[in-house]
Amino acid sequence: MQSVIRKAVIPCGGMGTRFLPATKAIPKEIMPIIDTPVLSYIVDELISSGIYQIHIVLGKGKQAIKNYFVPNSRMENSLKHKPEMLQKLRDISKNAEITFSMQHSPRGSGDAIMCAREFTGNDPFIMANGDDLIVGDQPATEQLCLAYAKHPALIIGVQQVPAAETYKYGIIDPKSVDGKFVWCKGMVEKPKSDPPSRYAAVGRYLLTPEVYERIECVRVVNGEISLTDAIYAMMKEGKVYAYDLDGKRYDMGDKFGALTATVDFALKNPELKDKFAQYLRSVVDGT
Numbered sequence: 001m002q003s004v005i006r007k008a009v010i011p012c013g014g015m016g017t018r019f020l021p022a023t024k025a026i027p028k029e030i031m032p033i034i035d036t037p038v039l040s041y042i043v044d045e046l047i048s049s050g051i052y053q054i055h056i057v058l059g060k061g062k063q064a065i066k067n068y069f070v071p072n073s074r075m076e077n078s079l080k081h082k083p084e085m086l087q088k089l090r091d092i093s094k095n096a097e098i099t100f101s102m103q104h105s106p107r108g109s110g111d112a113i114m115c116a117r118e119f120t121g122n123d124p125f126i127m128a129n130g131d132d133l134i135v136g137d138q139p140a141t142e143q144l145c146l147a148y149a150k151h152p153a154l155i156i157g158v159q160q161v162p163a164a165e166t167y168k169y170g171i172i173d174p175k176s177v178d179g180k181f182v183w184c185k186g187m188v189e190k191p192k193s194d195p196p197s198r199y200a201a202v203g204r205y206l207l208t209p210e211v212y213e214r215i216e217c218v219r220v221v222n223g224e225i226s227l228t229d230a231i232y233a234m235m236k237e238g239k240v241y242a243y244d245l246d247g248k249r250y251d252m253g254d255k256f257g258a259l260t261a262t263v264d265f266a267l268k269n270p271e272l273k274d275k276f277a278q279y280l281r282s283v284v285d286g287t
Contacts, residue, residue, distance in 0.1 A: 005145045005206065006053055007119065008046045008126040010039070011112035013059030013103040016131075018253050027062045028253055029130035033265050034272070037068060038252045040092065041135075042128050047095050049141035051126060054098045055119040057112045066100050069093045108224030110215040117212055124148065124208045132203025133261060136247025144206045147243045151181065154211060154234055156242040157204030158182065159249060167192055169200035170228055172242050182242040184235050189228055199242055202249050210234065 016023030019031065030037035039056075046054055058065060069092060079086040101115045113127065126141050134140040134157075144155050158172055173186035173196035182199055214230035234240050248264075251257035266276045 109227035110225035129203030131253035155206040166195035172199040180244040
C-alpha cells in the first residue's frame, strides 16, 4: 500500500445552519478569519504537509468557494499597479492543483466522499472537514501522514475533549492506547451519557481506498449516507486506529469557535496585535 500521501479531499456540502442567516449567501467555509477564509488556512495546512493535489466537493450554493480558488483575470488586471495585493491573489492556489466536483444534494458525508472516488483512485488520502481548523507547530495533516508511515491503515484524527462536551462529537471506544496511537474497538456518535473515552474525532482523517466499498454497503438513514458507519464497519475488522493530534482546534461552524479564532489570530497579527490587545483590555476594564 502507498506510504506517501499526495491527495486530499475537502467536503464542503454542508448547509452551515449554525451560521444562518449569513450562510444563506456565504458558504461557511469561506467566512473569514480577519481577511482570509478558513478554507484557505486548511488548504495551506495540506500544502505544508506535502499534499499538492486537492479536491473540493461542493454543494449547491457553494460556487463562491470555487470562485475564491480560481484565478480572476479581471481583478488581477485591476490590481496591476498594486503589486503586493496582486501577489496575494496569485498566491491563493499557486502551490496546489485544486479540482472540484459537485454533491448535488446533501446526502451525508459518505456520499460526499464518493464524489471524490475518481480523483483518489486506489490511493490513500486525507479528508479534511472544511470548517475544522487545527493550528499548531506541526500541521495536523503532517502528523497523520507520519503516523500512517508507521502503521498503514485508516486513521481518525482525534483530540481529548472535556467530558462535559463529548456529546458533541464522535467518541472513540479504545481497545488500547500507546502514546498518541489509540487502537479502536468502536466509536459512539454523540453519546448522550457514559462516553467510552474523551477521544473525539476532530475533522481530520486519513482514509484508505477500501472505505469506498464500505460506503457502498452503508444503509441510507433519513436520506443520508454516513461515513462514520463505513469507518465503524472497518473498525470491527481491526482496520482503523485513531491518532491524538497536537494543536489547537477551532470549530469554525460554531459562532463561539469562530469568534475565538478571530481573537487569537488578531493577537498574532503584526499589524493588529498591539491595537487589538489595547482594545480588549479597555473592554475588560470597562474603560
